[in-house]
Amino acid sequence: MGVLLLSILILSMVLSGCKKDRPTLYVYNWGDYIDESILGEFEKETGIKVVYDTFATNEDMYVKIKSGGSSYDVIFPSDYMVTRMLEEDMLEKIDLSQITNHKYLEENLMGTEYDPKNEYTLPYMWGTMGILYNTTMVDEVVDSWDILWDPKYTKEILMLDSQRDSIGAALLKLGYSINTLNLQELAEAADLLKKQKPLVLAYVVDEGKDKMVAGEAALALTWSGEAAYARSENPDLAYAIPKEGTNIWFDVMAIPKGANNIEGALKFMDFLNRPEIALRNAEYTGYATPNSAAKAMLPEEIRNDRGSYPEEQDLVNTEVFVNLGSTLRDYDRIWTEVKAY
Amino acid sequence: MKRNLTMIPYLVWMSLFVIIPMLLIVYYAFTVTTPEGTTWTLENFSRFFEPIYLRVLWRSVALALVCTLICLFIGYPVAMIMAGNAFTRKNVVMLLFIVPMWMNFLLRTYAWLTILERNGFLNVFFSTIGLPQMNILYTNTAVVLGMVYNFLPFMVLPIYSVLSKIDKGVIEAAGDLGANSFQVFMRVIFPLSLPGVVSGITMVFMPALTTFVISRLLGGGQFTLIGNLIEQQFLVVGNWGFGSAISMVMIVVILLSMAVMSFFEDEDKEATLW
Numbered sequence: 001m002g003v004l005l006l007s008i009l010i011l012s013m014v015l016s017g018c019k020k021d022r023p024t025l026y027v028y029n030w031g032d033y034i035d036e037s038i039l040g041e042f043e044k045e046t047g048i049k050v051v052y053d054t055f056a057t058n059e060d061m062y063v064k065i066k067s068g069g070s071s072y073d074v075i076f077p078s079d080y081m082v083t084r085m086l087e088e089d090m091l092e093k094i095d096l097s098q099i100t101n102h103k104y105l106e107e108n109l110m111g112t113e114y115d116p117k118n119e120y121t122l123p124y125m126w127g128t129m130g131i132l133y134n135t136t137m138v139d140e141v142v143d144s145w146d147i148l149w150d151p152k153y154t155k156e157i158l159m160l161d162s163q164r165d166s167i168g169a170a171l172l173k174l175g176y177s178i179n180t181l182n183l184q185e186l187a188e189a190a191d192l193l194k195k196q197k198p199l200v201l202a203y204v205v206d207e208g209k210d211k212m213v214a215g216e217a218a219l220a221l222t223w224s225g226e227a228a229y230a231r232s233e234n235p236d237l238a239y240a241i242p243k244e245g246t247n248i249w250f251d252v253m254a255i256p257k258g259a260n261n262i263e264g265a266l267k268f269m270d271f272l273n274r275p276e277i278a279l280r281n282a283e284y285t286g287y288a289t290p291n292s293a294a295k296a297m298l299p300e301e302i303r304n305d306r307g308s309y310p311e312e313q314d315l316v317n318t319e320v321f322v323n324l325g326s327t328l329r330d331y332d333r334i335w336t337e338v339k340a341y
Numbered sequence: 342m343k344r345n346l347t348m349i350p351y352l353v354w355m356s357l358f359v360i361i362p363m364l365l366i367v368y369y370a371f372t373v374t375t376p377e378g379t380t381w382t383l384e385n386f387s388r389f390f391e392p393i394y395l396r397v398l399w400r401s402v403a404l405a406l407v408c409t410l411i412c413l414f415i416g417y418p419v420a421m422i423m424a425g426n427a428f429t430r431k432n433v434v435m436l437l438f439i440v441p442m443w444m445n446f447l448l449r450t451y452a453w454l455t456i457l458e459r460n461g462f463l464n465v466f467f468s469t470i471g472l473p474q475m476n477i478l479y480t481n482t483a484v485v486l487g488m489v490y491n492f493l494p495f496m497v498l499p500i501y502s503v504l505s506k507i508d509k510g511v512i513e514a515a516g517d518l519g520a521n522s523f524q525v526f527m528r529v530i531f532p533l534s535l536p537g538v539v540s541g542i543t544m545v546f547m548p549a550l551t552t553f554v555i556s557r558l559l560g561g562g563q564f565t566l567i568g569n570l571i572e573q574q575f576l577v578v579g580n581w582g583f584g585s586a587i588s589m590v591m592i593v594v595i596l597l598s599m600a601v602m603s604f605f606e607d608e609d610k611e612a613t614l615w
Contacts, residue, residue, distance in 0.1 A: 059576040155476070161562035163577060202479040202561025207454060216459050332578040333393075339565040340397050 024049045025264040028064075028072040030251065031056055033125075035284035042271050048264045065090060071258050073265040079250045080164075082114040082121055083323035091120045092255040098266040101273035108312075109290040112250065113320050121252035122269060125287040127224035128310060128318065129165060129247040131240050132209075132231075137218035142240040145173035148219060149192070154199045158211060158220035161203035163335040164321055165247070166193065169221055172244050178319050181327045190334040194341045203339070212237060223249070225287035228308050232286065239307035245317025250290075369585035385586035394570070394587075401567040402594070404481070404556075405549035408488040409496075412545045413538070415489070416496035420537075421530075423497075424504035435501075438494045446491060450558050453487055454478065457559070479561030487555040495544040503537030504530070539602045547595055567591060 027039075031054040039050045053072075055061040058081040064070060066088075077085060085091050096102055102122060115121045133142050137156065140147070148157055148169065159166045168178040170189035180186060201217050209230040212220050222230075227239035253272065255265045271277060275293035282289035282298065288308050289295055295303060306314060324331065373382045388394070423431050441449060456462045457478040464474045477483050507530065515525045553568030562569075567587065574584030 057576065059579070062579075063576070161557065197563070200561075200563070203563060204561060207451075207558070211458070214458065214460060328578055329580060332573065332580070336397070336565060336570065336573070337393050339563065339569075340393050340400070 022049050023047070023261060023264055024051055025074065025261050025268055026051045026053070026070075026072040026259075027074045027268065028053050028055060028061060029074075029076045030054060033076065033251075033285055033287075035280045038272075038277055038280060042268060045271075046264070046267055048261070048267070050268075065256050068258070071260055072256055073259040073261045074268050075254055075256050076124055076251050077121075077254060078321075079112070079114045079252070080321040080323050082252060082254065085254075085256075086115070086120060087323065090257050092257055092259060092262065093119050094122065094255060094269070095266060099270045099273060101270050101275075104273060104275055104278070104291045104293040106290050106292045106295075109250070113322055114250075115252075121254045122273070123250045123290040124253050124272070125225070125282075125285065126248065126250045126290055127288050127308075128241055128315075129168070129221070129223055129249070130227065130307070131242065132212055132220045132222045132227045133238055133240065134212065134215060134218050134234075134236050135238050136215075136236050142219075142238070143243050145169055145242045145244055148221065149173070149196050149199070151199060153218050155201045156218035157196075157200050158208050158217045158222075159196075159200050159203050160208070160221050161205050163331050166203070166221065166338075167331055167334060168247055168321075170196075172242070172246060175244065178247055179322045179324065181324065183330060186330055186334055190337055193334075193338040197338065197341055224308055225285065228286040228305075231307070241307075241310055241314050243317075245319065248315060248318035248320055250320070251287075366585045366588055369581045370589045373582055382582075385582045386590075388583060389586055389590055397565050397570055398567055398590070398594075400564065401550055404485060404488070404564075404566065405546055408485050408492065408549045409542055409546045411485065411489050412493050412496040413542065416493055416541065417500055417538070420497050420500035420504055423501050424507075438497055442494055447554060449491065450487055450555055453483070453490070453559055457483055457486075478559065479563060481560070481564065483559040484556050484564060487559040488549045488552065491555065492545045492549055495548075496541040499540040499544065500534060500537040503534050507533050535605055539605050543599060543602050546598060550595070551591060 025048050027050055029052070033054075034052075036052070039052055042048070043050055055064070058078050061075060061077060062081060062085070065072065065075065065085075082091070096118070099122065105123060109123050109126060110118050131142055131145075131147065133147075138147075138153075147153070148159070159169075164178070167186070167189050170192045171178050171180060171185065173192065174185065174188055176182070176185045176189070202211075204211065204220075208220050208222060209226045211217055212222075212230050213233045215234070215236075222239075224239065227237070231237045231239060253269050255262060259265055272281070273291060275291060275297065278289050278291035278294035279297050282291075282294055286308075295309065303309060370385055371381055371383070372379050373384055419434075423434050454461075458464075459474070459476060459478070461478070463477075467474055477486070511529060511533070512525055515529045516522075520528065551568045551571075553566060553572050556562075556564050556566045556569060571584050571587050571591075574580045574587065
């Protein structure tokens, strides 16, 4: 046993011995969510080396940060994950005086539920959930969640294989909050989703946009950024935000507790908020930027596209996802029931 | 002493990556953590035995069984042809089975998505030769197809490796003693190849039972299998206790199926993949 401990000790010494002298910034972002040439420019300007890793879901990111095995300096969680991480005291406060470029961030996209005083996060991208549809297959006006329950489109509907989003659509159709903790309302949503199942072609995540581009389905529940990509690939596609309201989401920048290079992290966040840098990221990803100066520089047809940059009247009934605590288990049970139905 | 020293890397490896993770799973499965603290419980297991989760288990076992049977019925003849004397292009066929395995598993499964879709390769081909179109994608059939495609080599190779080692003299002797080819197969070849069949069945059944990628991609997420359920508990819900409990149930199911299998296995003739 002694030898065993010794070898573990040696192993961990070898692994931790790889420290570098040059200041290094560890960034953890969503895959394909930044124009990577920007990282090189930041390195050249500041002399800080950037180590850039990516994740596929908030949950992957959370597990990695929570386990403490790796220390990142800047992370990009979504709104509800921010709530969870704040509840578990996992985020550092941000010194806004170090980020002069935050003045470009749009006022109405700041101070949202997950971080009311903007103490811990700055928005990076934002968007909505809505219906992506193929205008050659759908003749009527798409303005309500009801169309996802219309038997006319049997086996022509793609739903998201994502509990909160698909259950959310059902709750919105029923006129309830997407953050409901009321089990009766959830049971009604479950019944609705079970009723919808025969109409659904598939529950998809990433491959949904490709299926819509290929004309495999008429309607899909999707996010605005995915929809922007799909519409650029296939001009027959259109995106609508239903009148009952929808989910508005934010991916934000934050500094996790235990970060080694907070100074570098603040510089990086300031850098990303420069209008010309934010513009390049918005153009590269196709998602909507919260940076008003960057938005003003976007081509007119993008800036005025209500799918990507909805007007205030489109966002009347929108809600941010909040962390559900233990009720998340009931959402999970419902989702399993629907999928196993 | 020397033997002990050479075993250290193995022991370190096993304890770090097998024993400690297993103990963690057992720990999580039997505990529940609330703000008041962690307590021992059987709640995670009792939840699993609710009808909706049992239905998921049943569907997983049924699909895995179907996949294993199809693999056996396709794989055994292929292995026999490859092992036969008359067949001279063994290496080529062997290569054809192995080369696709060098490609990423996820990539191969994604390829089926474009082959099977409504305007996909298969349907375009069917309509050019005048056959009706089919919608296979996002059905049980697609899931089984994907499983068979991915796991077939694991059935063929162990059976082939056992068949090719059978002493040809035994088969000739059976013929000399008056057995026809059917009797030779039933009474000599098949019993001698059982270890390969057993290891083939185990190597197909286990991954088929626990897969979650194939069912999600080709089943369009409509067919929750046990693998999806476990993944969901760890990554989405964060209910590690329930996820661990399902994992333990799976370990028991797999141990049971291995026990049944080893009942048929001949002790001296260990079948291996290669």
